[in-house]
Amino acid sequence: MRIHRVAVAVALASMSINASLAHEVEEGKGTLGKVSFANSCDAKVQAEFQRAVAMLHSFWFSAGEKAFRHVLEDDPACAIATFGIAAILMNNPLAGQGSSPKGAEAAQAALDQGQRIGAKTQRERDYIAAVAAYYADFANRPERARQASRAQAFEALAARYPDDDEAQIFAALYVAGTQSQADQTYAAYLKAAATLEKMFVKYPDHPGIAHYLIHSYDAPPIADKGLPAARRYAGIAPDAPHALHMPSHIFTRVGAWQDSIATNRRSADVAKKDNDGASAFHAADYMIYAQLQLGRDQDARRVLDEFARVSADPTTQAGPYAAAAMPARMALERGDWATAAQLPQQGSRFPFCDALTTFSRALGAVRGGNVAAAETEAQTLAVQHKALVDAKNNYWATEVEIQRTAVAGWIALAHGQPDEALRLMRAAADLEDRNEKHIVTPGRMVPARELLGEMLMELKQPAAALVEYERSQLREPNRFRSIAGAALAADAAGDRAKAKRLYARLLELARDADSPRPELARAKTYLAAS
């Protein structure tokens, strides 16, 4: 083993590139971070090769694939470039969808080309074999099996070349890619993070390490661990669109709204410039969500107006989701039930996008006093739920089930059935706690547990409401409505000290608010009278 490690170190040191060609900026082509992927390709392609690897690490797939193919054109003996092409064609390994059949075909062609060229070193042959493990028998294996093979192959690669830090980093990424939605111990994420944290100390400017750390901590109980990487990533690779948006996944989890607004503004601008409407909408939804938590309603309105003139690909979910979510958030976060009840249906091809509008309309109707309209919306929601169940889209079916149950709870409350209302609303909150938030959204339209708190307040149970508001903030901290609701509940429950603290926190959170929200007026009055 020791001999093997020494041999590998010697082999790496003998290559033409090594660390000497690690670079940060290629003049005139933007900053993508420092990457040093040892390889045996010609000296003339080194800069572009490293740049392509940096793009791969920042999931800049279209540009990265072009760059790897360009390397191959300039140095037809550079077999390891085919590893890069095949790795890119697996798409975002953390999104679960994997390569398309067409992408798999193109990847296999690249891998075959790599075989024909013949990599010059065993290590390069092993990289190509590791990525090929994902594509093996592609048509006959489910994505989870492909993910498992990929993780296993890259872990074996990392074990075989313990001094190859790129191998360690890729192995960590693909281990994180096996994280199941159902596992709330986040075992795969944390295993990946353990490797990446060590690497982050060694390579603080590496785009992949910071990026993958963000993904590995993108879950409520562990999100705060991702803050150092989130704060660095946009600075490491400011010219990669994904690098500008990704930090906001962590900022949203921890309620760092100013940071989220700033990075998403940049991300949306870059995406618009690149005519990438879906990414622009996605960033805008995260931005509006953050602005509304700060009471910056006019800013949020301006973003909404700005995006009325932007179009996004209707066949990918990010655009239609954000297009439906943004106006709904504007209404629900401000308790504008009348507007919520009248939200227009976008009519997307995704039932879960349409369902969020239906949910918002139902909630707006029932809380605005129009129970009959809410019941009609509830029927529509049931149809949208069934469409998702039939299509085996279980994740989104569960999300819509949560919405249906919450709406049924508020309808029961309107019909004077408080016990049934609470039973339903509690069930919705419990179910939501077990279903992780999807990466397409910064957060649900309204957290179910926060809605439970609001229902308990309606039922004059402030102590119980306070408990639910506080529980809600464990998973979704720093939300304006949660803090305002908790303050009201604390006061009504007789805990004036806590109410004061919460109102002070609300005023601090919304110190730059640009709209006269009634909760802020109440907070000022309360504190002045205390």
Add this chain to the structure above:
Amino acid sequence: MRARRRWLGVAACVLALHGAGAAPSDDADNQALLQDQDYVAGLAAREAGDAGAALRRFDAALRRFPDSADLHNELGFAHRKLRQMDKAFEHYKRALTIDPRHRGAHEYIGEAYLMVGDVASAEKHLAALRSICVLPCEELTDLAKAISEHRAQAKAR
């Protein structure tokens, strides 16, 4: 009748959601199953009442989708129709291990227990469905009805 309605619904929604973009990883395979030729042929055979043919096609699909709760549920159903109760229970239990909230598997294993006269076990799955189906669901209604009818028949005997 219900199975038929579901099958038509599935066919429509496959078209509607094909290419829906990134879904959580556990759903990517669920949706891939809907496009698997053996699975689709198995569903068609089941609808035509040919449990043997359905079983063969579902078994073929199992090689590609060994961890699909839906597929194990279908295998359980096909074995049940063929009165191979041990195998039916094996697949239903596997489906519920993979997805403890699988409504169809709870209903069908409950009905399978009724077929072997084990009402107490059927009641356990009815209780599970009561906790899963916060809003009314047809799996709960159908199993409750089946248990009630089973009890009535037992009383008549």
